[in-house]
Amino acid sequence: MALQFHSVPVTPFQQNCTLLWCDESKRAAVVDPGGDIDRILAAVEERGLKLEKILLTHGHLDHVGGTAPLSRQLELPVEGPQEADQFWIEKIVAQAQAYGFPPVETFTPDRWLKDGDTVTVADEALEVVHCPGHTPGHVIFFHRDSGLALVGDVLFAGSIGRTDFPMSNHQDLIDSITKKLWPLGDAVKFIPGHGPMSTFGQERQTNPFVADKRFG
Template identity: 60%
Template sequence: MALKYKTIPVTQFAQNCTLLWCTDTMQAALIDPGGDVHRLLEAVKNEHLTLSKVLLTHAHIDHIGGTATLTQTSGLPIEGPHLDDKFWIDSLPQQSQMFGFAKVDTFEPNRWLDDGDTVTVGNETLKVLHCPGHTPGHIVFYHEPSATAWVGDVLFRGSIGRTDFPKGDLPTLLASIKQKLLPLGDDIRFVPGHGPESTFGEERRTNQFVRG
């Protein structure tokens, strides 16, 4: 398999940032660099990779808090999330105060993503699924050859994303899970925004929020 990844929990929220790379080209991306940028760059260096872009599932601060720091000096392109999360990026200073982060700068993604788009990491292609509910602009990255998805805060092992933040909506979130994610297949492994990995099949069988 030409795609490898490493999960790096960051900040006090233990948010799962993923270092993802193509083994053919050694080009890499960071999915949801929420903070602790020095640790993320150290991981890139240790794997002897060339960091080429930042990919964002949604715009809550624990997932994007390190983005501006990463990109201001390097010029790395930012892809994602969906445009409907722009209001969350614009409110990063307020999010910083609300959640006890140091001041975080706003930024403008180079490319907003929508359902059906694709992104590339080296020679590898990931499909984009728009999965609103936790936030209106939440997206999921799906790598079909390895049967792996990066789902941000849509779905967790044994749980689902919160919907009590502005513009969150429980019926919309459940529809995203049941109509976009579970149909991909029981064998799909997913990396959530927090906590351990699971499979869609395991959640279909055991997760009280989505089974049946």
């Protein structure tokens, strides 16, 4: 069964907060609720969805800033990212002040994820792939039946994640993309943390940072 999805740009960074749901049951998860909770909940209500959990790709402010209030308001468990991003989550209060964001709260996920785990949305399973580089604990979520990946800030249409942050690593990021994402298949459609969707095949052909011709 194909999962349905809808992305809601949130925060001044226009981060793609994504709703994932089963069309039959309307049971849903929200991925990377970085802020603008009212906007996210309006999109949930418009589609008649029942949120069951929060999934996080990594610990940066624009991806997790709305997690604590949303989790508390709807009593939602939080799954992800991988535990190496705990230090980022602990820093989001200071980060919000530094970037002029509204006040945020830190939190502790109910479940840290690791490579090879699965998470569920309704009755559908998504594979968890640990993809360090942008942050050390970054994970992506892959729904094999739909050929859909939610890749956070690992990969974008025409670009890749920044690696000028504390504990970022450029080579780790390149390895995550070429050794962990590409093997999932050229036809995979991906929702990045910012900007439009693309496919792995398109990025292998045209992305100036990770196209195959750079490594051939």
